[in-house]
Amino acid sequence: MTPSPRLVTFRAVLHALPLSLLVAALVWHGPMAQDPSYHDFADQRHWLGVAQGQNTWSNLPFFVAGVLALIRGVMAPVNLRWPACVMGLGLLGVAVGSAWYHLAPTDQSLIWDRLPMSVAFAAALVLIGIDRFHPRARFALTPLVLLAAGSVGIWHWTGDLRAYAVVQFGSLLLMIQCLLFGQGNRLRASWIWLAIVWYVVAKGFEASDLWWWQASGQQLAGHMLKHLAAGIGSMCLALAIPIKWRHDQH
Template sequence: MLNDNRLKIIVAITAVSIIAVFSMDPIAQDPAYHHFADRRGTLNIPNIYNILSSLPFVIIGIMGMRLVALGRASGGLVELQAVYMTFFAGVFLTGFGSVYYHYHPDNQTLLWDRLPMTIAFMAFFSAIAGETISSQMALKLFIPLLVSGIASVVYWHVSELNGHGDLRAYVLVQFLPILLIPLILWLFNSRLNGIKYIWGVIVAYAVSKLMEFFDARIYSSLGVISGHSLKHLIAAFAAFIFYRALRNRQILSI
């Protein structure tokens, strides 16, 4: 497998990305991150729309876990069922973590928002690697990837507690898969049809990050919903696209 030049490209980009990120100065969490454009509340619940927009993660997470548990994820590979289940479990927990965080946004609650997200990130990356490069390789890397994702958040949290916050590892966990997955899809053929679903997930998640970046501008323009709330809804839709993929795709004949 390591003799495959395509895999060498993936490994090289990963190595360069890690070196580049950790050659930067530590990145502390900006306190302004917690100051959302839409802070409206109701019934003594603050940030109500950011809380309500987090609930689709719970719903889609349940739908996905049920699909896999009942053996109906025919649009995936049998050997990757545990990976799919972990992805939707991460999505499910992201909903609760997001609600908890947005009820009282600070670095302490942000920990519980980010932990389940890293589970979903690493599971999704493992799933795509398994469907394209090698399911055996993906399963071997699955647990180490999960551990590295969780460790990146724990490291950030501890660094903040020690007064020198460092988000660099978390930045890698969140954005390196976004860089690598399109490259993997270009270099390797999937064992399943419906590659449009995976591209849909990538595009939807990228759009959700744009919504987050333009949080205040979107809220001032629309007046009824903020970019951050739209980020939640579109990111949840990305998870729903993958749910549809596991229902509708078919294994390609070799």
């Protein structure tokens, strides 16, 4: 039975509510500047000949995830192929950009960490939207990637982090909504849920960088653990991409 227009409108409002509340909260909050202490990581040691070695080398899981996403993206069903490959390229960019940033952490070098990360977020959202709602969601890939990259540009030019926060946390909210209310049958939802869990764990490690450094006797820092957790989450996203075998006609 076809749902009534009133029910369709109610569902649309319900789906838009979490993101709308996030945007409203950020507008009410006012401009968000980058905390200068953000670059003062607990572990400042050289390791394997590299400055901030653990924070730099721990980006390798992103590289593995990017390669995996590209391989599976090339073999994915046609309507999922392009966003999957863009997500893979974004993850490769995170591996390189984050490592570059940690060699000499500044606001300028942080751009090359956040730019590919925002692209990967946008592509992952489109990938899930195609599967869970409608194949036409693929047309949102270019606009969303441009908006995501633009949010990093806004922060760079104005010093205001709010647009970037919308991209990062708004994408997460929309992914969760897609999983809860969508009707997909190709992407492996269990892998996506695992990716979200690992993302939350990674944010926890990031917020407790110094605590982990002290608790481990100055051997392991939270930011390094954040990279490992986020890298595992990225691999989960890559593993969610279905492979279209030659005999698969659907």
